[in-house]
Amino acid sequence: MITRRSLLGGLAAGAATASGIALSGRALGASAPAARSAAGMPLHLVNDSGAYANSSVRIYIVGNDGTQQVHVTPDGTLRPVALADNGPDGYTDYAIPLAASGTTTLQLPQMSGRIYTALGGKLRFKAVEDGNGKAALAYPAGWVPSDPNFDVLHDCAEFTYNSGGMYCNTTMVDMFSVPLAIELTGAKEQTTGTLKDGARAKVFSDVKAAEGFDRLVIGDKRVIAPGHGLDSGLFAEDYFAPALDEAWSVYAGRDLTVTTDAGTFTGRVAGGKLSFTGPTGTVSFDKPSTRDVLFCDGTLAAPNDGTRGPLAAVLGAALNRSTLTSQPRQPGTDPAAFYQQRLTHHYAKAMHAATRDGKAYGFAFDDVAGFASYIEDGAPKEITLTLTPF
Structure with a gap:
C-alpha cells in the first residue's frame, strides 16, 4: 500500500522548501521540455464553503512528474516549472480560477503533487534554483509569519496519480x-476528509483550550501543527519529555511487542536504548525528543526498509496517540483508547474528533492502523475535491 509518506516521495524530492532549497529536479532553461497534455482523468472542484464565492477561490496544482517539477494549467496541460515563470513581482501565477458558478472540471494529468486552494487572495509560488542550479518551487509555508502567503487563507490535498491508480x-x-x-x-466510491457540521470552529476552540497548544491558533486563519509551533517558539520543546521518560522506564522492566508486516518484534530498554529483536534482525532506538515525535523524524525517521521503518512508524504513532505505556502490544487499533492522557497530541485529537469518519492526518504516522484521511483506487475514473462548509 502507498501511504502518505511514500506517496509524497517524488514530490518532496523535487520540491523546494519555504527557504527555496530543493533536493532534486531537472535543469530548465532554453532547452526546457515543452508542455504536454498527459493522459488524465476528470478532476471536479466544488465550492460548498458558504463563505467565499467561486470568484474568490483559486486552485493551484503543483508537483513532480517523476523527472521534473511541474504545474497544471487551466486546460489540463502539464507544464515544467521554469525560472522565467516568475513575474515582475518575483512570483509565478499558476492560479486556476473556478467557473463563475457550479462545478469546475479539468483534466488531472498523471503526477505526484498537491492541490492548493486559496480563498480571498492569490498564493505566491516562487520558482527558484536548487543547489544544483535546477528549477523547483518554493511552496507556501503558512506556519511561518514571514512567508509571503501567511495572510492568505489556504490549504491543500495531496495525491499521486500514476499507472497503478x-x-x-x-x-x-x-x-x-x-x-x-x-x-x-x-x-468503488470512497470519500474522506469531510468534517462534521461546525467542526472547523470546534477545532480552533479545542486546540486553543488545550494546555500548551493555545498559541498554535492564528486568529480565524489557521491552526498550525505543534511541530512547526515548536520550531517557531510557540510550543514547548520538552512537551512529551515526561511521557518519554515514563515509557523508557516502563519498558526497562517489561517487554514491548510490535507487530508489522515483517512479523512480531520484542523490545526492551537497556543502556538508554529501546532494542527490538524479531524475524528480520535487531533494531535499536534512542529515546526520541519531543520534536522527533511531532515530526516523526530524527530517532523516529522511517526508512523504506521493511524493518526499521515500520517499527519507527508504530512507535511514533503510539507516542502521538499516548498509548505506548498503557498498551504493551502495538499497534493499538481501538481509537477510543487514543489521546486519553492529559499529556497528548491535542491538535491531532481535535482533528480526528472533527471528521465524520474519524480519520485525519494529524501527524505523519497517522496512517498506522488505518486512521488517516487517505484513500486509493487501482482503477480510478474521476476525483472530486470539495471545499466543505466553514
Missing part, C-alpha cells in the same frame, strides 16, 4: 485552515 489524502500534518473533502470514484 490514484492515491490521495487530505492533510493536517503542517496546519489546518480550509475544510476539504475528497471523493474518489473508480472500482
Whole structure:
C-alpha cells in the first residue's frame, strides 16, 4: 500500500522548501521540455464553503512528474516549472480560477503533487534554483509569519496519480485552515476528509483550550501543527519529555511487542536504548525528543526498509496517540483508547474528533492502523475535491 509518506516521495524530492532549497529536479532553461497534455482523468472542484464565492477561490496544482517539477494549467496541460515563470513581482501565477458558478472540471494529468486552494487572495509560488542550479518551487509555508502567503487563507490535498491508480489524502500534518473533502470514484466510491457540521470552529476552540497548544491558533486563519509551533517558539520543546521518560522506564522492566508486516518484534530498554529483536534482525532506538515525535523524524525517521521503518512508524504513532505505556502490544487499533492522557497530541485529537469518519492526518504516522484521511483506487475514473462548509 502507498501511504502518505511514500506517496509524497517524488514530490518532496523535487520540491523546494519555504527557504527555496530543493533536493532534486531537472535543469530548465532554453532547452526546457515543452508542455504536454498527459493522459488524465476528470478532476471536479466544488465550492460548498458558504463563505467565499467561486470568484474568490483559486486552485493551484503543483508537483513532480517523476523527472521534473511541474504545474497544471487551466486546460489540463502539464507544464515544467521554469525560472522565467516568475513575474515582475518575483512570483509565478499558476492560479486556476473556478467557473463563475457550479462545478469546475479539468483534466488531472498523471503526477505526484498537491492541490492548493486559496480563498480571498492569490498564493505566491516562487520558482527558484536548487543547489544544483535546477528549477523547483518554493511552496507556501503558512506556519511561518514571514512567508509571503501567511495572510492568505489556504490549504491543500495531496495525491499521486500514476499507472497503478490514484492515491490521495487530505492533510493536517503542517496546519489546518480550509475544510476539504475528497471523493474518489473508480472500482468503488470512497470519500474522506469531510468534517462534521461546525467542526472547523470546534477545532480552533479545542486546540486553543488545550494546555500548551493555545498559541498554535492564528486568529480565524489557521491552526498550525505543534511541530512547526515548536520550531517557531510557540510550543514547548520538552512537551512529551515526561511521557518519554515514563515509557523508557516502563519498558526497562517489561517487554514491548510490535507487530508489522515483517512479523512480531520484542523490545526492551537497556543502556538508554529501546532494542527490538524479531524475524528480520535487531533494531535499536534512542529515546526520541519531543520534536522527533511531532515530526516523526530524527530517532523516529522511517526508512523504506521493511524493518526499521515500520517499527519507527508504530512507535511514533503510539507516542502521538499516548498509548505506548498503557498498551504493551502495538499497534493499538481501538481509537477510543487514543489521546486519553492529559499529556497528548491535542491538535491531532481535535482533528480526528472533527471528521465524520474519524480519520485525519494529524501527524505523519497517522496512517498506522488505518486512521488517516487517505484513500486509493487501482482503477480510478474521476476525483472530486470539495471545499466543505466553514
